[in-house]
Amino acid sequence: MKKIIATLLATIALSGCATTTKDSVSGVKRSQFMLLPASQITSMSAQAYQQTLKEATGKNTLNVDKAQLERVRTISNRLIAQVGVFRPDATKWAWEVNVEKNDQLNAYCMPGGKIMVLSGMMDKLHATDDELAAVIGHEISHALREHGRERMSQAYVQQFGLQALAAFVTKGAAGGAINQAAGMGSQLFFALPNSRLQEQEADRMGLELAARAGYNPDAAVTLWEKMSAMNKGAPPEFLSTHPASENRIADLKALAPKVRPLYEAAKAKQS
Ligand SMILES: [Zn+2]
Secondary structure, three states, X not given: OHHHHHHXXXXXXXXXXXXXXOOOOOOOOOOEEOOOOHHHHHHHHHHHHHHHHHHHHHOOOEOOOXXXXXXXXXXXXXXXXXXXXXXXXXXXXXXXXXXXXXXXXXXEEEOOOEEEEEOHHHHOOOOOHHHHHHHHHHHHHHXXXXXXXXXXXXXXXXXXXXXHHHHHXXXXXXXXXXXXXXXXXXXXXXXXXXXXXHHHHHXXXXXXXXXXXXXOOOHHHHHHHHXXXXXXXXXXXXXXXXXXXXXXXXXXXXXXXXXXXHXXXXXXXXX
């Protein structure tokens, strides 16, 4: 057993714990615990996304407002054009961007670049382009950092324990257990909340991504303020899946001056 654990730790040190993205102005460089293969997470997420699109089509809620869709796609594509700064491989992901008619204030980007923005962001929150870029940039950053895969890897260890993990390491993917984990895939993706650390990383990287795409970094702050203002009684969906920490706005405000030159350079290029 000692030998197995030693092998395990060595493997995690070599491949399990790595950082998914390149360090940049926003300073996100924590090393991550990754056990489940990225390819599996990506295909799982693609399937779940297709299913969501199918269901939304059936309910007549997919991309109903063409002008809104075009607006969201334009903003998203400008952000996606910048992802290579953090990870060059992501420029080749099969990115998809859609809008679902739904009053909730929410958006997500599933692993591998499957973006969905709920129309409440536009219809109810009246988010500006800069604010939409802040939300979408935040969600894209979760995907670039592979936070979903990280959460699922942690859940896998919690569910199946050290023995399964040791078997995984010594014999390769343990068929039964890993299929079970895969089966839980999309549910896990939505059920497991991002940790506070993951949220902070998505905030920071998202702020830089938006600035590089020519969106005003101050919008991340106004977005959170608008969200909080609407947060009377029941919290908006985005806040319940994205628990707001007290220092979230302070953190964004502190980073804004560092990414502002990137924003100004991008604006100068556009004009
Ligand atoms: Zn988040």
